[in-house]
Ligand SMILES: Cc1cc2nc3c(=O)[nH]c(=O)nc-3n(C[C@H](O)[C@H](O)[C@H](O)COP(=O)(O)O)c2cc1C
């Protein structure tokens with residue numbers, strides 16, 4: 001029996017349907033898995049990172065792999081975001097690397113050709129943004145677009161066609177006439193943006209004209225060598241009802257080989273890349289499930305699909321032909337392969353935290369909570385499924401602390417072939433901070449961080465997990481391991497230390513009844529001695545707002561006081577902010593932004609409001625979400641006794657994750673992963689330099 005026959009045997013036959021090929025125009029997808037366009041922060045500025053990231057997915061079994069948005073005209077420049085633009089032949093050369101890399105693994109390469117119209121920032125090109133009519137973008141409220149003249153329309157359509165021609169010339173298989181995200185074609189289609197009185201405005205047929213002509217132009221330019229894809233948001237588009245959008249699908253259908261369907265525009269992106277806090281798997285089906293009414297062409301849809309059963313049901317029901325994924329493909333580039341081979345318990349499911357969006361978009365370098373290798377394929381050479389045997393694999397390793405970093409570190413050490421890895425946890429369950437964060441309202445899916453790692457740890461014969469054992473320095477010395485990794489995490493400051501005061505807040509002491517830390521609230525069930533409680537958030541991510549929600553659900557009168565200009569601004573980067581603020585407001589939580597607390601007493605707090613005026617609030621308790629501090633005592637004690645370490649035969653003592661510096665869970669996991677990948681380097685405590693992509697100016701002339 002061949003390996004593929006054996007794999008097919010392990011696979012549940014009900015998933016076979018996912019491995020049928022799908023014809024899209026002149027091309028054939030080898031199966032029904034398709035990586036829809038998603039940003040990486042690489043664009044054409046980091047072409048090798050772009051190529052390597054997409055290639056890994058092709059290797060992992062995805063049949064179609066797309067770029068992120070790729071502007072076709074200078075007036076669609078979206079600086080500071082880094083796209084995969086196609087504005088000149090240098091851009092083309094950069095993207096050709098991706099095409100070749102994707103083809104090498106038998107997948108089709110797609111390019112999402114776009115024009116953002118009035119939604120373009122144009123801060124890079126300094127051209128005026130264009131729109132059907134002169135209405136200010138809801139995204140860039142400080143700039144008014146130029147209402148397009150006929151010559152602008154003709155030029156943009158020619159730019160689009162030229163980009164498609166160029167894309168076809170380097171072997172792209174799929175070219176988009178993209179209209180999703182409320183971009184230019186949708187702006188023409190929607191009467192909310194289009195107030196024209198010429199043949200491009202007025203009736204539905206007139207408003208559809210720009211997009212139809214553009215698709216025709218792309219089709220002609222691709223010359224039959226590429227499939228033509230159109231992405232359309234089929235609901236939640238200002239000025240258009242779902243029926244209007246389906247009507248457009250009917251009109252354009254003869255010109256389209258693949259319909260890529262989702263919902264919303266840029267301002268309602270949270271309803272497409274839905275955070276798990278608010279949207280379940282498959283949440284877009286409610287709308288995109290209707291597109292079949294308008295077309296018999298192949299349809300690809302999305303909505304955080306990680307369950308093969310759900311995917312197979314969708315295809316079998318006939319609503320979509322192809323399973324699209326952005327986040328599930330980032331969290332597990334080998335998702336299709338694992339399903340194909342029946343390796344279900346190896347699937348690393350996306351948790352819907354949207355840290356990938358914050359990292360890829362705002363911070364310009366993709367990263368993922370679940371997959372530490374995402375974005376590191378080129379610059380660190382990391383492969384999500386391949387691990388080299390470590391040069392020092394003959395050693396025994398003790399990892400102290402089974403939080404995110406410790407778990408990840410132990411898994412990678414196990415995969416690198418160490419003789420014995422012991423992961424020792426003080427609590428009775430592994431997970432560290434991720435043991436209790438999923439208990440916060442709406443964050444249950446984040447529990448996948450621990451679940452996946454627990455399963456992988458149990459599969460590694462050379463890794464043993466020991467719980468309920470709190471090791472002191474002496475225990476570590478006597479343990480018998482040659483390498484020790486301390487990953488004891490962090491804890492919330494119990495005295496109000498934060499960036500605001502850079503010191504404790506007078507009266508803040510979590511040993512008192514009216515002062516609480518997040519751990520005390522969630523793990524110990526501690527509550528304020530009365531009904532009125534404030535959550536003081538200086539961090540600005542999910543913890544403050546989540547605790548406010550939890551306490552409001554518990555029946556407390558909650559004020560969320562934050563020193564930041566808005567409540568939970570980091571959640572805006574993960575598309576959770578607006579919904580989160582609305583959610584806690586609906587529970588009666590009062591939200592005070594730009595407010596600082598400078599004293600805490602049993603009956604209330606004192607501070608300053610957004611206008612610098614002093615503020616007194618009568619309260620029964622305060623939860624401090626001010627900053628975290630590393631739980632580094634064990635590491636420091638061990639590190640101070642170098643002689644004792646040598647006598648105990650410990651060759652290497654390292655620390656990982658929050659124990660080094662508290663940060664995003666994604667970054668703590670990354671740190672544990674990195675340490676294990678580099679545990680045989682000259683100095684594992686210091687990350688190896690990674691490859692950079694930048695314009696080479698050559699060596700500096702020596703005088
Ligand atoms: C990091 C990230 C970047 C994205 N960038 C784009 C993009 O450039 N163009 C686009 O049309 N959609 C983009 N999207 C939206 C996805 O294509 C997709 O519609 C959405 O994430 C829902 O699919 P999913 O649930 O499989 O993630 C992005 C999504 C993510 C997670």
Ligand code: SF4
Nearest residue numbers: 350351353354356368
């Ligand atoms: S960062 Fe979070 S949402 Fe994004 S792919 Fe990874 S797990 Fe999913």
